[in-house]
Amino acid sequence: MNYFVEGLQGSGKSTLVKRLSEKNPDYKAICEGEYSPVELAWCAYVNKETYEEILKKYNDISDEIKEKSFAEDDHMIICYTKILTDIVGFHKDLEQYEVYNGRQEFEAFKDIVFRRFRNWDGDKYIFECSIFQNIVEDMILYRNMSDQEIIDFYKELADITKDKNFRILYLKTENIAESIGVIRKERSDEHGNEMWFPLMTQYFDESPYAKSNGVSGVEELFKHFAHRQELELRICREIFGDKVTVLESKGYSDDEF
Numbered sequence: 001m002n003y004f005v006e007g008l009q010g011s012g013k014s015t016l017v018k019r020l021s022e023k024n025p026d027y028k029a030i031c032e033g034e035y036s037p038v039e040l041a042w043c044a045y046v047n048k049e050t051y052e053e054i055l056k057k058y059n060d061i062s063d064e065i066k067e068k069s070f071a072e073d074d075h076m077i078i079c080y081t082k083i084l085t086d087i088v089g090f091h092k093d094l095e096q097y098e099v100y101n102g103r104q105e106f107e108a109f110k111d112i113v114f115r116r117f118r119n120w121d122g123d124k125y126i127f128e129c130s131i132f133q134n135i136v137e138d139m140i141l142y143r144n145m146s147d148q149e150i151i152d153f154y155k156e157l158a159d160i161t162k163d164k165n166f167r168i169l170y171l172k173t174e175n176i177a178e179s180i181g182v183i184r185k186e187r188s189d190e191h192g193n194e195m196w197f198p199l200m201t202q203y204f205d206e207s208p209y210a211k212s213n214g215v216s217g218v219e220e221l222f223k224h225f226a227h228r229q230e231l232e233l234r235i236c237r238e239i240f241g242d243k244v245t246v247l248e249s250k251g252y253s254d255d256e257f
Contacts, residue, residue: 001123001124001165001166001167002122002123002124002125002126002127002164002165002166002167003020003027003125003126003127003166003167003168003169003257004127004130004131004166004167004168004169005017005020005126005127005128005129005169005171006129006130006131006132006133006168006169006170006171006232007129007170007171007172007173007229007249008133008171008173008176008179008225008228008229009133009179009180009183009200009225010173010176010179010180010182010183011171011172011173011179011249011250012171012179012249012250013128013129013171014031014128015250016169016171016247016257017029017031017126017128019254020126020169020257021126023254024124024126026124027124027125027126028124028125028126029125029126029128030125030126030127030128030130031128032128032129033079033081033082034079034082035068035070035077035079036127036130037116037119037120037122037125038116038117038120038127038130039127039129039130039134040077040098040099040100040112040116040134041098041100041129041133041134042079042080042081042098043077043078043079043080043081043098044077044078044080044094044095044097044098045075045076045077045097045098045099045112046075046076046078046097047074047075047076048074048075048076050097051069051076051078054078054094058087058090060087061083061085061087061090064083064084064085065078065080065083068080068082068083072116073115078094078097080094080095099112100134100135100137100138100142101138101141101142102138102142102143102208106143109138110153113135113157114156114157114160117157117160117161118160120164121164123165131157131168132232132235135153136150136228136231136232137228139153140209140224140227140228141203141204141207141208141209141210141224142207142208142209143208144208144209144212147231147234150231150235151231151234151235151238151239154235154239154240155239158239158240166243167243167244167245167257168236168240168243168244168245169244169245169247169257170232170233170236170244170245170246170247171247171248171249171250171252172229172233172246172247172248172249173229173249174248174249176222176225176226176229177222179249179250180197180222180225183196183197184196184197200221201217201218201221204216204220204221204224205217209224233246245257
């Protein structure tokens with residue numbers, strides 16, 4: 001059995017991953033930025049020629065890059081956000097090689113996601129936000145795709161994964177503003193300066209979706225989150241069905257999973 005822990009930002013995914021790990025100590029938990037067989041968030045995805053160019057460009061930390069790199073088919077995956085360096089511009093440079101935020105043509109993006117899920121045959125994994133969050137954000141905010149187009153994408157993904165052994169644990173948030181308010185405080189520095197939320201609002205405001213619809217600001221961001229949750233829950237109900245357990249965010253018991 002494998003577990004996919006899903007839900008909006010602030011729904012308590014990290015806490016549930018920790019509780020699942022404590023309950024299943026023989027399972028491997030994979031969070032954003034770590035090497036994952038199914039998820040590429042905060043990782044660079046490059047062909048081998050580009051990989052060699054990166055090693056040459058950042059020769060002083062090439063050993064660290066190699067340590068955080070993984071070969072997969074004809075590509076290399078670099079977990080670059082796990083590399084500590086004071087080289088100016090390194091992380092920004094590697095960011096351009098992520099697959100999300102419209103950086104790939106849709107058919108190429110779809111092929112990457114589907115191929116990795118198709119090839120994955122592991123067991124006893126706990127994945128944090130690896131089915132919905134980054135994929136759905138990409139399709140809504142950077143591709144302006146309709147709900148039906150996104151649903152059709154997940155119908156194909158469900159068919160690819162139909163024989164794989166997993167459960168989706170979806171944390172449903174009743175009060176989005178309140179949940180976001182909690183992590184705004186948690187993700188602030190020691191002086192109370194917010195670190196995460198300004199980046200989140202900037203990410204939304206600068207997205208093709210926000211620009212094409214003439215929207216911006218916190219209220220519109222929360223509307224987006226509400227729409228995303230509604231869509232993801234619909235996909236859970238209509239497509240993944242009995243592979244899904246919906247939990248009340250921060251209000252569930254261990255007996256429910």
